[in-house]
Amino acid sequence: MKETILEVAHLNKSFPGPEPFHVLKDISLSVQKGEFITIIGKSGCGKSTLLYLLSTLDTAYEGTITINGTRVTGLKEHDLAKFRNEHIGFVFQFHFLLPEFTVLQNIMIPAMKLGQLSREAIEYNAMEKLTQMGIRDIALKPSGKLSGGQQQRVAIARALINNPGIIMADEPTGNLDSANTQVIFNIFQELSRQGNTILAVTHDRDFAGRSDRIIEMMDGRITNTHGVPVT
């Protein structure tokens, strides 16, 4: 059974200025539940920009975005924040943890914000995610004192804590050595196998090769799609 989790229609975005820059041109795209999609393309073609739009952080665009059946285009800041919290897990290229907090706290914060579970339940879930990432032992370390690979795994655990409908990642291995890159690749593949929907931007052909579908971009347009959507 096909279930669309992300539906994008005719996205256009320009950066205003003396010479307005038309960065995204008529992007339409649809992602099914459980799909693992990678977006590739030359530097500057608009991949990150697209991901920021899809993650509802950037609202200056034309076209419509629908996630999990909710049309997010035009929602207010407050509602968007709530929506992001519940439905979208985001992994950045830079690990971006909150330095004053422990690993465990970093992972718990989005769930505490959601406020659906007790602190104890959230902590239990966070430990589960850490176990899944294979870094249970660092739970109480300050997040500033981790290696890059560890930080990125914490960031992934944090993205997963609210069981989001879709996980978005912008070059999640862009800053890692090859050993850590492999670890992260494997984690994403495993997450995909468990039924998570993943939309990841990458420069790595190898990583892209492991996904269900590759979307190729050039100069703000989708030029090619490899693979078939899962049914």
Place this chain on the structure above:
Amino acid sequence: MKPSVNMLIAGTQLWARKRQSFIAMLGVLFGIAMFIFMISFMKGVNNYIQDTMLASIPDIHIYNDIRTDYASSVTGDWLRNDPAKMIVVHHPRPEKVRLNLKNADAIISDLRQQSEVNVVSPLLSTQVFFNYGSVQLNGILDGVNIIEEARLFGLHDRMMTGRPEDLLTTDKGILLGQGLADKLNVRRGDLVTLATPEGTSMRFRVVGTFAFGLSTVDNTKAYVSLSGVQQLLAKNHDYITDIRIKLRNINNAKGLAIFFGKRYGYKAEDWESTNPSIKTGNLIRDTLTWVVSLTLLTVAGFGIYNIMNMVIASKMKDIAILKAQGFDGRDIRTIFLSQSLVIGVLGAGLGLLLGFLLSYGLSKVPFPQTEFTFMKFFPVVFESRYYFFGAGFGILTTFLAGVLPARKAARVDPVTILRG
């Protein structure tokens, strides 16, 4: 109850930069401590000065103002019936006027009925020369009902020797200002001779000495019974020139003075009109205190503003991360504003404490003693309203200082930050 996630984040960040938070807090702390300290001391000084100056001044003074009527003249009376004539009198001389209050007894008993009046003390005063041996000094002799007078000015606390009541039990007794007694070199039991400008003279026995701490009083004033002065001036026993009043509430003096003036048809002056310098001095000290204190608090506010701005500039990435994870602008504002408020509330609380300790310490420091000071320690008042005001203003300042940076933080565009 567990703290909300916003409070948890605010608290953790604040704790992570203890030193910076502490310094911001010190600003508020010292601002408020100095405010409390200065206002408590200044109010103490005001009270002391007011008490000293009012010690020899009644709340309301009723007397017969010399109103010389230059409009009437003998010629005028004679020619009154001829409207065609105009009378001009050049440089008239004042008539001899009687200064007494004509219906003094009635006024006094009426005043005693008034609920706002605490003490009514009649007075007949005259200039005299004090003679003892070959020393002759100029001074003021007040004929009073000493029981009322003692209640009016708290004489019991001001006696250096003797008691006010001794005036009643001694025939022709006199109480002398301490300075006057020293100059005359007389003590209890000595006889002094008093002479009026009119030439009459009388001998009185010294039964006590008093000191108000005001040299103008202590060096010139003496008390005898009303009848003593009446005899000296050869007046009737109902001859009284002044009535002095002590009110239950000194702040009603102005209005009541006007009321009494109209009611009795004599001049009635309140203490403020008689001594404008008291109010002026208070006003100047108050203004100084408030200006300095509020400046300190405002500077502390700017300190917080600066520090919070710096904090937010260094926390851009964290703000972007939080926003990406579902915190909205209001959450961010709450987080940073509550950090300012924690600094403000802690600073205010400790500031009040330090202010109290400083004030308390000062109130235990002995005041340099002179002959005329009745103050043992530095004057300090402890009034809760200044503490409430200090806390309120301190917290308000930190709130205002925190609002702008927090609003800036709330408006941070996460995309710009995340792009790097």
